[in-house]
Amino acid sequence: MHIPDGFLATPVWAALDLAAIPAVGLIARRSQAGLEDARAPLLGVMGAFVFAAQMINFPVGVGTSGHLVGGTLLACTLGPSAAVVVMTAILAVQALVFQDGGLLALGANVMNMAVAGVLAGYLPFHYWGQGPWRRAAIFLGGVLSVLVSAFLTLAQLRISGIPMPSAVLGLSMALFLVSALVEGAVTLAVFGALEKMNPGWVRKPAGAISRLRGALAAGALLMASLGALVASGLPDGLESAAAKLGIHERAWNLFETPLLDYELQFAEPVWMRKVAAGLVGLAIIYLLCAALSRWLLRRRSP
Amino acid sequence: MEEWARRDSPLHRRDARVKMILLLVFLVWIGTARPAQPEAYAAYASILLVAALASRLPLLSLLWRAALVLPFAATFALLSWMAGDAERAASLVLKSSFSAFAVLLVVATTPMPALLAAVESLAAPKMLVMVVQFLYRYLFVLSEKAQHMWMAAQCRGGIRRASAGGAIAVLFASSHARAEGIHRAMLARGFAGHMPLIRPSSLHWLDISFLATGILVLSLGRWLWIL
Known part of the structure; x- marks a missing residue:
């Protein structure tokens, strides 16, 4: 699942590197906050633990075996931000020492597996980690973490123009589904043993118990990554729909925005314009969501 | 390497x-x-x-x-x-x-x-670089340990699903304990949050x-x- 160098189109790897650097920097600072320098040795050794744990093969079902990927397990024991740092370190070592994944593609791999994968894996535990659905939450977390990173990886390969016939895409998605189920089962087994050994290892989920919100969030994540995969093979869905309905021409007169046709005017090469427009768009959406959530929170607790 | x-x-x-x-x-x-x-x-x-x-x-x-x-x-x-x-x-x-x-x-x-x-001097986060450093240092130690555990389990007649979960949990616990020991030993040797280079470049x-x-x-x- 590690993308080597030379696979992604320039705009894709450049944009993901640009996005990964501040994301990891921010999370690294956050994981450091509150806990002193004791954190670095612990996180490093736990990263080595994930490598070592991958040597223990798990027999699952008939004749197949899988191994731990580890994102969900780390997130539920060390906390999500620490788990992101550990997974990023693992990916860096794999890229440098084991030639597994490229150096320019490291941003893409980090975004897929360390950031999106770990956070998706932690999400069900965050909402359902205390109730009667605890075991289901851990299983679902393992499944989600692998599925989300697999979908994002496939989407990035596809959007870079790697031809993927639907048979191949279907087959690889089926394989990823199997390995996602394996990851869920392995995480659950290790988690149970850990909890029996010392309940102190396992984190108390900070979120309130809310089945609805958990299901909504997990569903949204899955839909978003699956949507990215579907969209990567098609022309812009909105645009093609608009073209079909004939509102294409009229729409441009309505929306004379600075992000016209998703391209900023001032940057020189075309791909750079597209990347910049995409990042600016993301930032705007993020700011809107942040403002909206702040407003909602303030309204609820005056 | x-x-x-x-x-x-x-x-x-x-x-x-x-x-x-x-x-x-x-x-x-x-x-x-x-x-x-x-x-x-x-x-x-x-x-x-x-x-x-x-x-x-x-x-x-x-x-x-x-x-x-x-x-x-x-x-x-x-x-x-x-x-x-x-x-x-x-x-x-x-x-x-x-x-x-x-x-x-x-x-x-x-x-x-x-x-x-x-x-690190090319502006990577210090925390992340330190984690990578520890990871690399203990990678082979812990892998060897896992291999020994695996071999021992094979000698006892193979590994089942429940015992594999237990084995990984044991590995987790001993890694955790080792990390604590390492940190204490580092503090005793005057660790101040940064690893000094032996040969400054x-x-x-x-x-x-x-x-x-x-x-x-x-x-x-x-x-x-x-x-």
Whole structure:
């Protein structure tokens, strides 16, 4: 699942590197906050633990075996931000020492597996980690973490123009589904043993118990990554729909925005314009969501 | 790999920061190379060959290790080829293996602490670099331990699902305890939140000229439309 160098189109790897650097920097600072320098040795050794744990093969079902990927397990024991740092370190070592994944593609791999994968894996535990659905939450977390990173990886390969016939895409998605189920089962087994050994290892989920919100969030994540995969093979869905309905021409007169046709005017090469427009768009959406959530929170607790 | 990094050669002696910058520039050059230019790939290959010869490392084992990307690359190359895009197929294989070889050359000629210090001086988060440092240091220790556990379980008659979960949990617990012990020992030795380098690096004029030559060659190549 590690993308080597030379696979992604320039705009894709450049944009993901640009996005990964501040994301990891921010999370690294956050994981450091509150806990002193004791954190670095612990996180490093736990990263080595994930490598070592991958040597223990798990027999699952008939004749197949899988191994731990580890994102969900780390997130539920060390906390999500620490788990992101550990997974990023693992990916860096794999890229440098084991030639597994490229150096320019490291941003893409980090975004897929360390950031999106770990956070998706932690999400069900965050909402359902205390109730009667605890075991289901851990299983679902393992499944989600692998599925989300697999979908994002496939989407990035596809959007870079790697031809993927639907048979191949279907087959690889089926394989990823199997390995996602394996990851869920392995995480659950290790988690149970850990909890029996010392309940102190396992984190108390900070979120309130809310089945609805958990299901909504997990569903949204899955839909978003699956949507990215579907969209990567098609022309812009909105645009093609608009073209079909004939509102294409009229729409441009309505929306004379600075992000016209998703391209900023001032940057020189075309791909750079597209990347910049995409990042600016993301930032705007993020700011809107942040403002909206702040407003909602303030309204609820005056 | 550890042993390779401790040897001596013109490439080993260059400053880690310089090697890292040149590596990144080289990777970006390959990453943005236009497909279907045989002479460009020949030029990249000859640059890599010169560097490999300068490193005085066994060429065949280097090639073998860099070939680890080939299974993945070949799968997708086959797909592209079947889709009638032979150019892309060739560029996938060449780009990914050249990039892997370049990374391998730098990592195999630079000791890990120096490499990580270089990465840190190029503005990577300090925390992350330290985590990578610990990870690399204990990677082989813990892997060996896991292998012993695996072998012991095989001797007792194989591993079942429940016991595999237990084995990983035991590994988790002992890694956790080891990390605590390590941290206490480090504090006792006066650890103040940063790992000092034993040999502080300083830029030699050879390093600077190496950097300048490398960048000059690469940008000249791009300017002349070869690379």
